[in-house]
Amino acid sequence: MKKKLYSYIRWSSAQQTSGTSLERQTAAAAEYAKTHDLEFVEILDAGVSAFRGKNATDGALAEFIAAVENDAIPSDSWLYVENLDRLSRATVRNALKLLLHITDLGVTVVTGMDGKIYSAETMDKDFTDLMISLLLFSRANEESKTKSDRVKEASMKALARVQAGLPATIKGGGADPFWIQRGGRETSPTQHPAHWLAIKKIVELSLQGIGCNRIRQVLNDDPTLYPPPRQKDTPRRRALLDAGLAPTGWNIHRIEDARRQPSLYGLKTITLSGHTYNLEGYYPAVCSEEEFHLIQNISASNRLKSGDIRNTITLLSGLNLCKCGSCGGWVTTFRKNGKLTYRCDAGHRKIHHCPTTWSLNALIIESATVRALIAGVAHNIIEDSQDLESVAGEIDNRRAEVVEIDRKRERLAVRIAEEDDDLLMQQLRQYNARKRDLLAEIGTLTQREALRSEEHNAAERLAEAQRLLTGEMVADIYTAERLAVRELIRKSVRQVSIWKRQDKSLKLECEFISGWRYSFEGVMDGSLKSFIEYQTSPDGINMLEIYGKLNAITAKVFSRVLGADDCVISPNLSHVQAYQDMAVRLGHSPLTGSQFFWK
Numbered sequence: 001m002k003k004k005l006y007s008y009i010r011w012s013s014a015q016q017t018s019g020t021s022l023e024r025q026t027a028a029a030a031e032y033a034k035t036h037d038l039e040f041v042e043i044l045d046a047g048v049s050a051f052r053g054k055n056a057t058d059g060a061l062a063e064f065i066a067a068v069e070n071d072a073i074p075s076d077s078w079l080y081v082e083n084l085d086r087l088s089r090a091t092v093r094n095a096l097k098l099l100l101h102i103t104d105l106g107v108t109v110v111t112g113m114d115g116k117i118y119s120a121e122t123m124d125k126d127f128t129d130l131m132i133s134l135l136l137f138s139r140a141n142e143e144s145k146t147k148s149d150r151v152k153e154a155s156m157k158a159l160a161r162v163q164a165g166l167p168a169t170i171k172g173g174g175a176d177p178f179w180i181q182r183g184g185r186e187t188s189p190t191q192h193p194a195h196w197l198a199i200k201k202i203v204e205l206s207l208q209g210i211g212c213n214r215i216r217q218v219l220n221d222d223p224t225l226y227p228p229p230r231q232k233d234t235p236r237r238r239a240l241l242d243a244g245l246a247p248t249g250w251n252i253h254r255i256e257d258a259r260r261q262p263s264l265y266g267l268k269t270i271t272l273s274g275h276t277y278n279l280e281g282y283y284p285a286v287c288s289e290e291e292f293h294l295i296q297n298i299s300a301s302n303r304l305k306s307g308d309i310r311n312t313i314t315l316l317s318g319l320n321l322c323k324c325g326s327c328g329g330w331v332t333t334f335r336k337n338g339k340l341t342y343r344c345d346a347g348h349r350k351i352h353h354c355p356t357t358w359s360l361n362a363l364i365i366e367s368a369t370v371r372a373l374i375a376g377v378a379h380n381i382i383e384d385s386q387d388l389e390s391v392a393g394e395i396d397n398r399r400a401e402v403v404e405i406d407r408k409r410e411r412l413a414v415r416i417a418e419e420d421d422d423l424l425m426q427q428l429r430q431y432n433a434r435k436r437d438l439l440a441e442i443g444t445l446t447q448r449e450a451l452r453s454e455e456h457n458a459a460e461r462l463a464e465a466q467r468l469l470t471g472e473m474v475a476d477i478y479t480a481e482r483l484a485v486r487e488l489i490r491k492s493v494r495q496v497s498i499w500k501r502q503d504k505s506l507k508l509e510c511e512f513i514s515g516w517r518y519s520f521e522g523v524m525d526g527s528l529k530s531f532i533e534y535q536t537s538p539d540g541i542n543m544l545e546i547y548g549k550l551n552a553i554t555a556k557v558f559s560r561v562l563g564a565d566d567c568v569i570s571p572n573l574s575h576v577q578a579y580q581d582m583a584v585r586l587g588h589s590p591l592t593g594s595q596f597f598w599k
Contacts, residue, residue: 005029005038005078005110008061008086028112029080038078061087068105075106083113155272158185162279164425165432166413170270170282177263178229178254180283191284198226198250202258203287206295207318208333212255220249229254260296265289291320294332294345312340313482315366319490325499325507327354333362340477342498358500362477364595365508369496370469370485371588372510372518375535375579377465377492379516391445398438398445405435471587506596514538522596530593533576 007029026042033040043060067073079102081087087109088095099118102109109118154171161168169183176182179199181192198219205215219226228250262269267289268282287295314333316322322331322342329346340362347354409431416424465488473481492512499507505522512518515538522531584590 002037002039003076003078004041004074005033005036005080006041006043006064006073007033007080008043008064009082025082025086025112028082032080032110032112065102065105068102068107076108078108078110080110080112083111154185155270159270159272159277159279161186161413162282163277164413164416165428166409170268174270177258177261177283179258179286180263189283194227195229198228199258199264199286201226202255203264203291203295204318206259207287207291208312208314210312212252212259215255216250216252219255223249226250262292264295265292288320291318291330293349294330312477313479313486314340314362314477315369315482315485315489316342316496319486321489321493322496322498324354324358325497325509326356326501329354331496331498344498344500355502356500358498358598360498360500360506360598363474364506364591365498367474367588367591368508368520369489369510370474371533371579371583371591372508372520373485373489373492374466374469374582374586375518375576376510376512376514376516377469377488378462378579378582379512379514395442395445398442402435402438402442405431405438409435466582466586469586471583471589474588500598504597506598520591520596522593525593528593529597531591531596533580533591535576 007026009025009029029042030040032038043064064073064079068075068077084095084099088098090098099109103118103120103123106120110116111118158168158170162170167183167186167188169185169187169189171182176189177199179192179195180189183189201219202215205218219228228248258264263283264286265288266281266283266285268279270277270279312335316331317333323329324331324344324347327344327347329344329351331342332345333340333342335341341359342362342365343359344354344357347357348359409428412424412428412431415421416428468481468485468488473479473485476482493510494513495511497509497511501507503524505524507519507521509517509519517536518534519536520531520533522529524530
């Protein structure tokens with residue numbers, strides 16, 4: 001039986017992975033095995049550094065040594081390395097200890113660079129071999145140390161640029177998350193072209209209270225849109241691949257790990273020269289910091305194991321628009337005793353002072369929101385049909401200002417490098433703040449312009465919206481139609497505010513992008529619990545013209561939605577009564593006063 005030659009191939013960087021390191025070392029090892037009548041076996045350590053000796057304790061080399069120690073691999077085997085620095089770049093003493101341990105096990109080590117053979121027998125006979133190995137290990141360690149020092153120096157320079165608000169990528173600060181693509185020396189990290197949509201979907205579904213298992217299913221259902229990140233190459237995974245048993249696609253551990261990383265809201269924590277730096281805004285943010293903490297809270301509090309929780313679709317959570325009217329904190333959802341509940345999360349976690357720290361049944365919150373949406377969407381669509389002035393020019397003006405600010409920032413960066421003046425740094429921070437504000441304004445205006453640029457006419461657009469806003473949809477928290485309603489809310493609503501007041505009454509207000517507000521408010525009518533429903537219009541809007549147009553297209557809308565030909569809103573109804581009538585026709589049960597008071 002032939003003795004086996006185990007070719008140990010190690011490379012420590014992604015650049016080497018994509019280059020010729022693997023091919024070069026593999027071909028040379030295979031040729032050596034053929035020449036010396038040995039059976040060729042390949043073992044790989046991809047992306048593992050030997051500078052700190054990590055490959056000797058964690059990776060393919062460590063597994064090889066353990067296999068020899070346990071007689072799983074014959075002790076008279078050969079170990080092929082391109083040169084000794086592939087075996088170790090640790091200190092001379094530790095590197096020599098590793099080589100002696102391997103040879104003491106009976107393994108023969110051969111270096112492909114010069115064909116030199118190291119074994120217990122050869123080193124005992126000729127002390128020169130031992131001296132040569134010491135020199136090679138010393139040189140390898142010194143080269144790695146020099147490289148490490150250069151990386152640290154470059155990292156400190158990049159850190160200084162980042163702290164000054166300038167674009168830079170710190171390459172010596174550890175691995176980046178899979179959804180990030182590294183930039184260059186003077187460019188910031190960017191969204192990974194293949195994985196950015198996946199992390200956005202993970203965050204979106206997490207904020208809805210959906211668990212990792214369901215998220216994994218969603219991602220794996222569309223591998224073209226959400227390709228999984230590359231998994232680490234290990235001997236165990238290669239064995240599973242060879243046997244056709246390796247799992248493919250997304251796994252729960254990858255999703256769980258991603259949801260826990262502060263880099264979701266742009267934070268990078270790095271330790272250089274013994275000091276730890278927290279760099280806010282270093283990465284492109286997938287979500288806000290508050291949303292990140294909401295995800296942690298949802299993950300910790302959602303203990304239900306039943307499958308239905310993973311399919312629950314809320315209408316408001318995760319859209320970054322639902323707030324507590326009392327304290328301004330975010331509102332989130334959770335399941336308790338089989339019921340979906342909204343609550344002031346900031347008050348619950350005592351981030352803000354909330355006078356009530358409330359929680360409410362989701363049915364009344366979502367029922368009122370959908371009724372408001374019936375009104376608000378109608379107003380938005382009709383306003384957009386009145387040849388209102390486009391905001392495209394405003395968008396262009398703000399984009400031009402962003403370009404000009406970037407030019408000023410670059411010029412200022414040159415001056416800061418020369419003068420290092422605190423006033424210049426303050427001016428740079430002001431430019432950064434103005435740019436953030438402009439980008440936020442551009443996002444809002446772009447959303448508004450998208451509403452104007454719909455190709456359908458007003459009646460068709462209103463009919464399309466009303467088909468979604470049914471009482472059946474509100475009652476069924478699992479229906480996929482809720483995803484379309486969430487998108488409609490995102491495009492139409494600026495903010496939903498909820499108050500639980502000291503007199504135990506509930507108030508809910510929807511503010512639409514156009515400026516309209518639609519409100520529900522619990523009131524006492526003598527000793528009876530009641531509520532009022534009203535709308536507030538922004539200054540300068542002609543209410544009669546809006547209402548006239550609404551009445552004119554109602555017959556077309558309800559004919560398409562309900563199949564009825566006589567569904568014209570009565571001209572005797574008030575505006576609010578007209579929307580109440582529309583809600584009833586769409587299958588919504590009447591609201592009651594007791595729903596707007598809490599126990």
